[in-house]
Amino acid sequence: MPADWILHVDLDQFIAAVEVARHPELRGCPVVVGGSGDPTERAVVATASYEAREFGITSGMPLRTAAKRCPDAVFLPSDPPAYEEVSERVMLVLRSFPVVVEVIGWDEAFLGVSCDADEHPEALAEDVRGKVLAETGLSCSVGIGDNKLRAKLATGFAKPAGVFRLTRDNWVEVMAHRPPDALWGIGGRTATKLGALGITSVGELARADKAALAERFGPTMGPWFRLLALGIGDKTVEATPYVARSRGRELTFQRNLTDRSEIEEQVATLARRVAQDVRAEGRPAVRVGVKVRFAPFVTQTRSVTLPEPTAEAGDIERAALAVLSRFEHGRPVRLLGVRAEFHRPDTKD
Known part of the structure; x- marks a missing residue:
C-alpha cells in the first residue's frame, strides 16, 4: 500500500547487541562477533560493537586484523539461530502498531504509516523505539521519509538510537554535497566510475546528462543512478513476511x-x-x-x-x-x- 509516511527501523549493532544481552558483563566492552570466535583462525567479522568500531574494526574484516587493532576485544562465535529468534520478537513488536510492516532482514523493516495531516511521524518513531527497547532490551534507530530510499538513508543520520526525517523538503540540503556512494544502491566501484566522468557528489549526479550515464552504465542503470540522486524511490510498503532470497x-x-x-x-x-x-x-x-x-x-x-x-x-x-x-x-x-x-x-x- 502507498503510505503517507515510511519509517525505516534499524536495530543498532544488532548481532553485537544480542550477544551483550546474553552476556551483560560485556556491556561497554569492545565485542567482535564472527566465525568460531577464535581470532587466530581464518574468519571475518560479522559485526562489532560501537566500542570495537572505535578501533577501526568493521564487518568483513579478518578476525586476525581485528585482534591486532584491538587486542583487548572480546571475540564471540556467530550464532544465527539466536539472532533469528530475537529478530522475530522484534518484528512482533513492530506489528503491534497500526502500521504495515515489511521485513527486509534480521535487523530492519519498513513501516508504512497512514496518518492525518496534523500528526507527526516523529511521535510514532519514538513510540516504536521505546516499545522495542522495553520489550526486547534492544536499541533501534528510525528514519522517516516520504519514500523508502529517503527513509533508509535517514536511518544513517539517526544512528545510534535516534530519529531523523529526510524528505523532498531537505533532500538537497542534506544530500547534495555528499559523495555518490552515500546513496543506497551505489557502491564504491560505481562512485569511482562516476568520478571518472567528473561526478563527485549527489548534486552533480542529479544534474548529470541522462544520455551520458546510459552510455557509461547502460540504459537501465545509468538513468536509475540519476533517479537515486534526485531522491526518487518506492512509496509502497507490502505486508509480506521476510523470505530468504x-x-x-x-x-x-x-x-x-x-x-x-x-x-x-x-x-x-x-x-x-x-x-x-x-x-x-x-x-x-x-x-x-x-x-x-x-x-x-x-x-x-x-x-x-x-x-x-x-x-x-x-x-x-x-x-x-x-x-x-x-x-x-x-x-x-x-x-x-x-x-x-x-x-x-x-x-x-
Whole structure:
C-alpha cells in the first residue's frame, strides 16, 4: 500500500547487541562477533560493537586484523539461530502498531504509516523505539521519509538510537554535497566510475546528462543512478513476511588449498549441504553461485542460472562445479562458498 509516511527501523549493532544481552558483563566492552570466535583462525567479522568500531574494526574484516587493532576485544562465535529468534520478537513488536510492516532482514523493516495531516511521524518513531527497547532490551534507530530510499538513508543520520526525517523538503540540503556512494544502491566501484566522468557528489549526479550515464552504465542503470540522486524511490510498503532470497554455505580453511581436486571436493560438499538447506526451505533454487577467496584476501564470485528450478543435490552440485571451472586455477584458496538463490516474485523472469 502507498503510505503517507515510511519509517525505516534499524536495530543498532544488532548481532553485537544480542550477544551483550546474553552476556551483560560485556556491556561497554569492545565485542567482535564472527566465525568460531577464535581470532587466530581464518574468519571475518560479522559485526562489532560501537566500542570495537572505535578501533577501526568493521564487518568483513579478518578476525586476525581485528585482534591486532584491538587486542583487548572480546571475540564471540556467530550464532544465527539466536539472532533469528530475537529478530522475530522484534518484528512482533513492530506489528503491534497500526502500521504495515515489511521485513527486509534480521535487523530492519519498513513501516508504512497512514496518518492525518496534523500528526507527526516523529511521535510514532519514538513510540516504536521505546516499545522495542522495553520489550526486547534492544536499541533501534528510525528514519522517516516520504519514500523508502529517503527513509533508509535517514536511518544513517539517526544512528545510534535516534530519529531523523529526510524528505523532498531537505533532500538537497542534506544530500547534495555528499559523495555518490552515500546513496543506497551505489557502491564504491560505481562512485569511482562516476568520478571518472567528473561526478563527485549527489548534486552533480542529479544534474548529470541522462544520455551520458546510459552510455557509461547502460540504459537501465545509468538513468536509475540519476533517479537515486534526485531522491526518487518506492512509496509502497507490502505486508509480506521476510523470505530468504538465498541459502548459502561457506568455509574458511586454516591452511590454503592448492590441490585442484581438493578444491572441487570442498565445493561439492558445500553444494550438497546447500541442497539440504534448499529442500528444508521448501522452494527450488533458480541460480547457483560460488565464492572463492584467494590468498591473501582477494574475493571473487561467479554464478549461473539453472536450466530449470530444482532442489536436487546432484543438479546443484553440478552447477557449482561448472561455476568453479570459470575461476582462475593455480592460486591458493583460503575460502570457498556456495549459494543457491530462490525465485523472487517481485522480479521479472
